[in-house]
Amino acid sequence: MALTGLEIYKQLPKKNCGECGTPTCLAFAMNLAAGKASLDACPYVSPEAREALESAAAPPIAKVILGTGDKAVEMGDETELFRHDKRFNHEPAIALRVSDALSKDEVLSRVQSINDLSFDRVGQHYTVQAIAVTHDAQEPEAFVQTVELVAANTDLNLVLMAEDPAVLTPVVPKVAARKPLLYAANVNNYEAMVSLAKEHGCPLAVKASGLEELAGLVEKITGLGYKQLVLDPGARSLSRAVADFTQIRRLAIKKRFRPFGYPIMALTTSTDPLAEVLEAVNYIAKYASLIVLNTIAKAHLLPLLSWRQNLYTDPQVPIRVEEKIYEVGEVNENSPVYITTNFSLTYYSVEGEVESSRIPSYIIPVDTNGLSVLTAYADGKFDAEKIASVIKKLGIENKVKHRTLVIPGLVAVLKGKLEDLTGWKVLVGPREASGIPSFARNNFA
Amino acid sequence: MPLQLLKEKNRAAVQKVTLGATKEEGGTRTHTITIGGDAALPFHHFEGEIPHRPVVAMEVQDIEPDWPDALKKCFVDVMKEPGRWAEKCVKEYGADLIYLKLDGADPEGANRSVEDCVAAVKEVLQAVGVPLIVVGCGDAEKDKEVLEAVAEAAAGENLLLGNAEQDNYKSLTAACLVHKHNIIARSPLDINICKQLNILITEMNMPPNRIVIDPSIGSLGYGIEYAYSIMERTRLGALQGDKMLSMPVLCTVGYEAWRTKEAVAPVSDFPGWGDTEERGILWEAVTATALLQAGAHLLLMRHPKAVALVKENIEKLMVSNAY
Ligand code: B12
Numbered sequence: 001m002a003l004t005g006l007e008i009y010k011q012l013p014k015k016n017c018g019e020c021g022t023p024t025c026l027a028f029a030m031n032l033a034a035g036k037a038s039l040d041a042c043p044y045v046s047p048e049a050r051e052a053l054e055s056a057a058a059p060p061i062a063k064v065i066l067g068t069g070d071k072a073v074e075m076g077d078e079t080e081l082f083r084h085d086k087r088f089n090h091e092p093a094i095a096l097r098v099s100d101a102l103s104k105d106e107v108l109s110r111v112q113s114i115n116d117l118s119f120d121r122v123g124q125h126y127t128v129q130a131i132a133v134t135h136d137a138q139e140p141e142a143f144v145q146t147v148e149l150v151a152a153n154t155d156l157n158l159v160l161m162a163e164d165p166a167v168l169t170p171v172v173p174k175v176a177a178r179k180p181l182l183y184a185a186n187v188n189n190y191e192a193m194v195s196l197a198k199e200h201g202c203p204l205a206v207k208a209s210g211l212e213e214l215a216g217l218v219e220k221i222t223g224l225g226y227k228q229l230v231l232d233p234g235a236r237s238l239s240r241a242v243a244d245f246t247q248i249r250r251l252a253i254k255k256r257f258r259p260f261g262y263p264i265m266a267l268t269t270s271t272d273p274l275a276e277v278l279e280a281v282n283y284i285a286k287y288a289s290l291i292v293l294n295t296i297a298k299a300h301l302l303p304l305l306s307w308r309q310n311l312y313t314d315p316q317v318p319i320r321v322e323e324k325i326y327e328v329g330e331v332n333e334n335s336p337v338y339i340t341t342n343f344s345l346t347y348y349s350v351e352g353e354v355e356s357s358r359i360p361s362y363i364i365p366v367d368t369n370g371l372s373v374l375t376a377y378a379d380g381k382f383d384a385e386k387i388a389s390v391i392k393k394l395g396i397e398n399k400v401k402h403r404t405l406v407i408p409g410l411v412a413v414l415k416g417k418l419e420d421l422t423g424w425k426v427l428v429g430p431r432e433a434s435g436i437p438s439f440a441r442n443n444f445a
Numbered sequence: 446m447p448l449q450l451l452k453e454k455n456r457a458a459v460q461k462v463t464l465g466a467t468k469e470e471g472g473t474r475t476h477t478i479t480i481g482g483d484a485a486l487p488f489h490h491f492e493g494e495i496p497h498r499p500v501v502a503m504e505v506q507d508i509e510p511d512w513p514d515a516l517k518k519c520f521v522d523v524m525k526e527p528g529r530w531a532e533k534c535v536k537e538y539g540a541d542l543i544y545l546k547l548d549g550a551d552p553e554g555a556n557r558s559v560e561d562c563v564a565a566v567k568e569v570l571q572a573v574g575v576p577l578i579v580v581g582c583g584d585a586e587k588d589k590e591v592l593e594a595v596a597e598a599a600a601g602e603n604l605l606l607g608n609a610e611q612d613n614y615k616s617l618t619a620a621c622l623v624h625k626h627n628i629i630a631r632s633p634l635d636i637n638i639c640k641q642l643n644i645l646i647t648e649m650n651m652p653p654n655r656i657v658i659d660p661s662i663g664s665l666g667y668g669i670e671y672a673y674s675i676m677e678r679t680r681l682g683a684l685q686g687d688k689m690l691s692m693p694v695l696c697t698v699g700y701e702a703w704r705t706k707e708a709v710a711p712v713s714d715f716p717g718w719g720d721t722e723e724r725g726i727l728w729e730a731v732t733a734t735a736l737l738q739a740g741a742h743l744l745l746m747r748h749p750k751a752v753a754l755v756k757e758n759i760e761k762l763m764v765s766n767a768y
């Protein structure tokens with residue numbers, strides 16, 4: 001809960017000297033509450049007041065960064081429990097496991113496959129964010145070697161998973177510049193882990209068994225002056241994890257409970273890869289900021305990453321494309337003209353299929369405020385008048401010789417009226433965009 | 446300092462709806478199934494009772510549907526016979542209920558007669574002992590006739606019949622009242638229409654515990670997030686005591702998932718998307734799993750493997766997480 005102006009005012013020196021740039025302490029307090037000023041502007045705040053105000057003014061969940069440069073991922077910094085209240089900010093990072101018990105060749109081929117994991121669908125590009133090297137081998141050297149091998153062969157971020165500081169210590173300096181996540185500080189090793197993380201400025205995972213232990217451990221660690229933390233409450237069953245993650249998020253946001261004000265990480269335990277994907281679907285829904293997974297199959301990750309993208313979209317503003325004439329392929333004056341809406345998902349579904357029809361074409365997405373075909377139609381934003389005025393406005397008649405439009409099969413009812421209004425011939429396309437290639441072959445080839 | 450957990454005190458719970466009727470109750474089902482009753486957000490066992498697990502109904506149609514091969518091959522031997530198809534779903538694939546869609550009734554399609562539709566319902570009732578959900582083909586005129594006949598012919602079975610919509614709910618509600626069935630109230634992803642429709646139906650004296658909400662979902666990748674948020678808001682409304690949002694929720698997962706490109710596109714066309722079969726199964730299973738977290742009680746699904754995965758996920762989520 002953010003502080004009100006009055007609550008802040010109580011902590012200020014009340015000198016009304018104006019040195020902060022506002023004439024009175026009260027006005028300054030109001031600006032602070034509105035996020036329009038920084039406490040640093042007042043030279044007279046007492047250290048106690050500073051502490052009270054800063055912790056209350058800090059975001060409920062800290063932003064913690066994994067990695068550096070353009071591959072860096074921000075975790076945490078969330079303010080909501082439900083996406084309908086306001087958009088969730090940072091999509092959870094996906095880290096894929098590579099064990100140090102694998103042979104050198106196995107590591108290399110797995111890393112190669114992971115590097116190749118990126119997906120394009122409906123105008124979106126999905127990727128994974130990290131490789132988690134796990135220490136399963138007997139010898140500590142295996143960990144050092146595997147981390148070095150992985151690091152040399154990927155530019156994804158790194159999560160180093162060896163709970164023994166003795167195993168981590170020799171390897172961290174070698175990859176510290178990439179700001180890997182160190183996993184993990186626990187009740188027994190936290191002092192060594194904190195000094196390792198501090199020395200190299202790396203984010204640190206905190207692993208406990210249960211929420212109570214986690215809260216205590218985080219307090220000890222922040223007491224040592226380290227706050228680049230990611231929380232693992234140690235839940236290894238799905239139901240427990242959902243409950244623990246919910247409590248962490250709720251307490252951080254609704255109670256400003258500082259020990260829980262950090263991003264959460266989830267580790268899957270399902271052995272069947274399809275079951276593992278479903279496990280992770282729950283963690284994405286329930287507040288994980290980092291998920292460590294085994295499966296690296298494309299068919300498994302595409303659905304998972306699609307879910308992540310869907311959940312983290314802005315609930316108020318649909319993603320849209322600009323209303324203009326799009327050209328697919330080497331168009332000419334005979335190219336077909338497809339009409340659709342400017343909801344990004346709708347537009348790209350159509351574009352993908354028009355492309356695979358291999359017949360160069362024009363596509364005109366009518367501005368429907370980002371609504372899909374039927375939603376826009378039901379809402380009166382995609383009718384014959386609207387379409388007629390848009391094609392006129394954009395001047396498609398100057399680009400093609402023919403006078404034929406294709407409309408979505410779902411709005412076949414618009415045909416007659418649209419023909420009357422435009423004088424163009426209107427072809428009713430298939431209901432699903434997937435029918436476009438064969439439709440195009442039949443009509444335009 | 447002991448940790449103070451934050452448990453919400455909810456004012457109310459989701460309605461319980463019981464589907465099916467045994468012999469003693471005037472039907473022929475071997476058992477009944479109750480959904481709903483949740484006194485908390487989905488799977489928050491730690492702050493309220495979740496008395497009934499979400500269930501999965503497998504879809505059967507009265508005529509052989511034009512489904513993608515990945516689905517057809519699971520039912521090749523039975524797709525022409527709704528009874529055997531239903532039996533396979535229950536015995537082999539573990540369906541909790543059967544969802545019979547009477548697409549054959551469609552005047553634009555096979556245009557099967559009312560009698561044929563009723564016969565298909567009877568065939569399925571004969572073949573399986575689980576409770577049954579029956580919906581029409583979507584043509585308002587035809588559905589009115591078909592569903593009234595089905596309601597009468599299956600009187601006593603305590604079916605779940607659909608769909609009632611805002612501008613077309615009266616005859617189905619009346620039929621469900623007379624012949625004692627439950628009703629699906631379908632709204633177009635709009636919480637106000639959802640509520641309004643429930644008010645209209647209850648004003649005809651249908652008790653709220655005989656209504657199931659169909660919020661019209663979108664599939665993974667195709668608008669699921671809208672459904673997710675509307676379902677979360679519906680559940681929050683129910684827990685805060687809004688009786689007209691407190692009915693259990695069903696989701697048409699199989700239908701939505703299997704019409705997406707991602708579920709069916711061959712790997713040869715999209716090498717970057719990986720194996721087609723597992724991708725399709727997951728497209729359906731991920732859609733279902735995501736919506737479970739938003740409060741789904743009854744999932745209408747198609748692929749046996751997706752059903753198995755989702756049921757396993759439900760088992761895991763139903764383990765108590767009380768502190
Ligand atoms: C998500 C959704 C919403 C979201 C909007 C999301 C958005 N940005 O559009 C929200 C929740 C806001 C919404 C609201 C409403 N919705 Co709505 N909504 C849906 C839902 C679930 C999915 C729509 C979707 O995104 N589809 C995916 C896109 C990609 O599909 P598409 O645009 O149709 O494109 C496909 C095809 O048409 C084709 N295609 C597209 N362009 C072209 C072009 C050519 C040439 C060709 C050949 C093919 C083609 O390719 C695409 C892929 O196959 C559907 C139900 C459903 N499951 O389909 C209902 C649905 C569309 N909604 C409906 C309604 C009624 C409404 C409301 C009017 C309800 C109300 N309040 O009264 C409102 C109105 C909007 C508003 N004022 O906010 C009805 C429409 C009924 C009808 N037949 O007219 C539907 C069908 C639900 C239902 N079963 O009743 N909705």
Ligand code: SF4
Nearest residue numbers: 016017018020025042
């Ligand atoms: S500088 Fe500090 S003391 Fe002076 S008016 Fe501003 S807030 Fe008050």
